[in-house]
Amino acid sequence: MNKPASKRVLIITYYWPPAGGPGVQRWLNFVKYFRDYGIEPVVYIPENPEYPLIDESFASEIPSDIKILKHPISEPYKLARIFSKNKTKQMSSGIITAKKQSAIEKLMLFIRGNFFIPDARVKWVKPSVAYLSSYLSAQNIDTVITTGPPHSLHLIGLQLKQKLHVRWIADFRDPWTTIHYHKALRLTKASERRHKEMEAKVLTSADTVVVTSPTTKTEFEIITDKPIEVVTNGYELSEEKEISLDKPFSIAHIGSLLSERNPKVLWGVLCELCKENPHFAENLQIKLAGAVSEEVLASISKYGLFEKCINLGYVSHTVARQLQRAAQVLLLVEKNSPETRAIIPGKLFEYLAAKRPVIALGPAGSDMEVIINETNCGAFFGYTEDDKLKEKILSYFNAYQQQALEVSSEGIEKYSRKELTRHMASIVHG
Numbered sequence: 001m002n003k004p005a006s007k008r009v010l011i012i013t014y015y016w017p018p019a020g021g022p023g024v025q026r027w028l029n030f031v032k033y034f035r036d037y038g039i040e041p042v043v044y045i046p047e048n049p050e051y052p053l054i055d056e057s058f059a060s061e062i063p064s065d066i067k068i069l070k071h072p073i074s075e076p077y078k079l080a081r082i083f084s085k086n087k088t089k090q091m092s093s094g095i096i097t098a099k100k101q102s103a104i105e106k107l108m109l110f111i112r113g114n115f116f117i118p119d120a121r122v123k124w125v126k127p128s129v130a131y132l133s134s135y136l137s138a139q140n141i142d143t144v145i146t147t148g149p150p151h152s153l154h155l156i157g158l159q160l161k162q163k164l165h166v167r168w169i170a171d172f173r174d175p176w177t178t179i180h181y182h183k184a185l186r187l188t189k190a191s192e193r194r195h196k197e198m199e200a201k202v203l204t205s206a207d208t209v210v211v212t213s214p215t216t217k218t219e220f221e222i223i224t225d226k227p228i229e230v231v232t233n234g235y236e237l238s239e240e241k242e243i244s245l246d247k248p249f250s251i252a253h254i255g256s257l258l259s260e261r262n263p264k265v266l267w268g269v270l271c272e273l274c275k276e277n278p279h280f281a282e283n284l285q286i287k288l289a290g291a292v293s294e295e296v297l298a299s300i301s302k303y304g305l306f307e308k309c310i311n312l313g314y315v316s317h318t319v320a321r322q323l324q325r326a327a328q329v330l331l332l333v334e335k336n337s338p339e340t341r342a343i344i345p346g347k348l349f350e351y352l353a354a355k356r357p358v359i360a361l362g363p364a365g366s367d368m369e370v371i372i373n374e375t376n377c378g379a380f381f382g383y384t385e386d387d388k389l390k391e392k393i394l395s396y397f398n399a400y401q402q403q404a405l406e407v408s409s410e411g412i413e414k415y416s417r418k419e420l421t422r423h424m425a426s427i428v429h430g
Contacts, residue, residue, distance in 0.1 A: 006035065006038050006039055006040035007038060007039050007040065007143065007428065007429065008039075008040045008041075008042060008139065008140075008141045008143075009034075009039055009040070009041055009042065009141065009143045009144070009145060009428055010042050010044060010132070010135075010136065010141050010143070010144045010145070011027060011030075011031065011041050011042065011043050011044065011145045011147070012044045012128070012132075012144065012145065012146045012147070012153050012156055012157065013027050013043065013044070013045060013146075013147050013153070014045070014046060014049065014121060014148075014149075014150050014153060015027075015051070016028070016043065016045040016068075017055070017056075017058035017059040017061070017062060018051070018054050018055065018056050018058065018059055019049070019051040019053065019054065019055070019058070020051070020053035020054050020055030020058070020314070020316075020317070021052070021053045021055070022233070022255075022345075022346040022347070023149075023173065024055075024058055025058075025233070025236075025317075025346060026147070026171075026173060026233055026346075027043075027147055027171075028058060028061055028062065029061075029234075029236060029417040029420075029421065030417075030420075030421050030424055031043060031062075031063065031066060032061060032062075032063060032417075032421075033417065033418050033421035034421060034425060034428075035063075036418070036421070037421060037422060037425030037426075037429075038425070038429070039425055039428055039429075041066060041067075042066075042067045042068075042069065042139075042141065043066060043067070043068045043069065044068075044069045044070075044071070044128070044132065045068065045069070045070055046070065046071065046072070046073035046121075046124060047070040047071055047072045047073065048072055048073060049073060049075070050075045053314065055316050055317055056316075057316045057317055057318050058317065069131075069132075069135065071124075071127060071128055071131050072127070073121065073123070073124040074123045074124070075120055075121060075123070076111075076112075076116065076120050106186060109184065109185055109186045110186045112185065113185030113186050113187045113191060114185075114186070114187060114188055114191045117191060117194050117195060117198070118150070118151045118152050118155075118176070118195055118198055118199075119149065119150040119151060119152050120150070121150040121152045121153070122152040122155070124152065124153075124156075125152055125153075125155045125156050125159070128156045129156055129159045129160060129163070132156070132160060133160065133163055133164060136160065136164055136166065137164065141166075142166050142167055143166060143167045143168075143169070143428065144157050144160055144161070144166050144167070144168050144169070145157075145168075145169045145170075145171060145428070146168070146169075146170055146171065147171040147172075147173060148170075148171070148172060148173065148174075148176075149173065149174055149179075151172075151176050151198075151199075151202075154170050154202045154206075155198070155202070157170060157202075157206065158201065158202055158205050158206075161205060161206075161207075162205075167207050167430070168205070168206050168207050169206065169207065169208045169209075169210060169427065169428065170202055170203070170206035170208075170209050170210070171210040171211075171231075172209065172210065172211045172212070172216060172220075173212055173233075174212075174343070175216050175219065175342055176195070176199045176202075177192075177195050177196055177199050178216075178219055178339055178342070179339065180260075180335055180337055180339040180340050180343070182195075182339075183339075199223070200223050200224070203220055203223045203224040203226065204223070204224045204226065206226060207226065207227075208226065208227045208228075208229065208427060209224065209226055209227070209228045209229070210228075210229050210230075210231050210424070210427065211228060211229070211230055211231075212230070212231065212232050212233055212344060213230065213232070213342045213343070213344050213367040214230055214367055214370075215341050215342035215365075215367050216342045217230050219342070229423075229427050231420055231423050231424050231427070232344060232349070232371075232415065232420065233344065233346040233349055233420075234349045234415040234416055234417045234419070234420045235349040235350050235352055235353035235412075235415060235416060235417065236350075236353070236416075236417050237353075237416055237417070237418065238321065238353065243322055243325045243326050244326065245326055245327075245328060246285065246287075246326050246327060246328055248283050248284065248285035248328075249280070249283040249284050249285065249328050249329075249396075249397055249400050250285040250286075250287050250326075250327050250328045250329070251270075251284070251285070251286055251287070251327070251328070251329045251330075251331050251359070251393075252287040252288075252289070252323055252324065252326075252327035252329070252330055252331060253286075253287070253288050253289070253290070253330075253331040253332075253333065254289045254290060254320050254323055254324055254330070254347055254350075255289070255290045255345065255347050256290045256291040256292075257288060257290065257291070257292045257293065257296050257333060258291065258292075258293045258296070259293045259295040259296065260335045260337075261333045261334065261335045262293070262295055262296045262299055263331075263333045263361050263383075264299055265361070265383050265384075265385075265386050265389065266331075266333075266359075266361060266389065267299050267300055267302075267303040267305060268303060268386065269386055269389050269390045269393060270284065270286070270303065270305055270393070271303040271304055271305060272390065273390065273393065273394065273397075274304070274305070274308075277394075277397075279401070280394075280397055281308075283397075283400075283401075284305075284308050285308055285309075285310065286300065286305060286308055286309040286310070287309075287310045287312070287323065287327065288309065288310065288311050288312060289312040289313070289314075289315045289319075289320060289323055290312075290313070290314055290315070291313075291314060292311055292313075297309075297311065320350070321350065321353075321354070324347075324350055324351060324353075324354035324356065325354045325355075325356065327354070327356050328356070328357075328396070328400055328405055329356065329357050329358075329359055329393075329396055329405075330351045330354065330356050330357065330358045330359070330378070331358075331359055331360075332345060332347065332348055332351065332358055332359070332360040332361070332362075332368070333360075333361050333362070334360075334361065334362035334363065334366065334368065335362075335363070336361075336362070336363050336382075336383045337363055338363060338365075340362065340363055340366070341362075341363050341364075341365050341366050341367060342367060343366075343367075343368070344367050344368045344371065345368065348360075348368055348371060348372075349415050351377065351378075352375060352377055352409060352412045352415060353412070355407055355409060356407060357377070357378045357396055357405065357406075357407045358372060358377050358378025358379070358407075359378055359379060359381070359389070359392065359393065359396075360372055360378060360379070360380045360381065361380075361381055361382075361383060361389075362380065362382070363382070363383075364382050366380070368380065371415075374411065375409045375410060375411055375412050376407075376408060376409055376410050377407055377409040377412070378407065379392050
């Protein structure tokens with residue numbers, strides 16, 4: 001019996017190797033496994049992007065014979081760097097805070113929010129539609145997938161659908177107008193209305209919408225009656241050699257830890273435990289890998305924990321996996337806000353693969369709490385549950401002292417990248 005011919009699909013994404021960070025990993029892995037499920041991917045990316053993070057290690061994961069299309073993009077961040085290099089890098093990463101904004105930052109955010117709707121990559125839409133219209137027609141590709149943020153890429157899918165009547169799948173790695181930083185963009189009423197109109201147009205025009213969390217699905221179901229599928233992020237299966245656990249009682253956070261995700265309740269609990277338990281104080285190590293704000297470091301110092309903290313800065317994905325597997329305890333922190341209930345950080349799934357106990361902090365009703373409880377990989381706490389948090393950390397420390405700190409997670413296989421690709425492929429095949 002002959003193997004059926006593969007279905008060719010165009011994937012439009014901004015983030016692609018050598019980009020670093022979580023934004024690149026979702027579709028890099030779908031592309032890597034699509035052929036196992038009868039899909040031949042063609043990837044369209046910007047030729048000259050302004051990636052805020054670079055991780056060359058991802059390049060080795062691109063299948064060597066995948067067709068990759070590139071087209072130039074015009075971004076405003078080069079000009080913005082004249083005024084503030086650091087703030088520009090943060091803004092291009094989606095790291096936007098409403099706290100302590102300088103005058104220049106307020107101006108940059110106003111321009112970003114009101115002159116570049118929905119985002120700073122919007123000037124790539126028109127040339128991309130022109131370029132891809134010819135390519136799709138010539139190659140007889142009838143299915144297009146767009147992934148955002150940046151959500152301007154969904155406008156490419158929208159126009160290609162209107163022009164060529166292709167089947168279009170819109171993948172939302174994060175929400176649009178309910179994302180946690182949306183209110184910090186200093187939008188005028190007209191701009192806010194324009195964002196919502198665009199969001200509604202995309203959601204009602206796409207043939208299928210894909211989201212990464214149940215909360216986002218619920219929010220979008222109010223706007224559209226189109227099919228909405230939940231396909232979370234996941235972890236990559238690894239054949240890496242066993243790694244020895246850290247000798248100290250290490251609590252490791254992998255990823256950005258910025259001002260609005262500063263877990264003061266945790267620092268307070270660790271401070272108390274250090275004062276009450278000399279053995280705890282002697283063995284505690286706080287390990288941070290990724291961008292860490294000055295406010296977070298100041299809080300760590302305030303609670304007398306600075307000497308117990310190792311701040312590694314940004315590390316490659318390969319090193320991050322090693323740190324996760326070596327840690328005694330893994331820390332997951334999300335901002336204490338209703339807007340972040342839908343955020344399931346990609347590192348949660350990598351934490352599952354690391355098979356180390358997880359301590360998570362986040363808002364009530366968080367989607368990540370459901371996964372933590374479902375997989376039995378650790379414990380989730382709200383920001384007012386300091387007594388319960390303290391009790392759990394102490395129980396982990398006691399197990400560590402007995403060399404018995406382990407986790408018995410269950411049912412994590414469905415979050416492997418390959419299994420998630422099976423789900424995504426079923427959506428593509430319709």
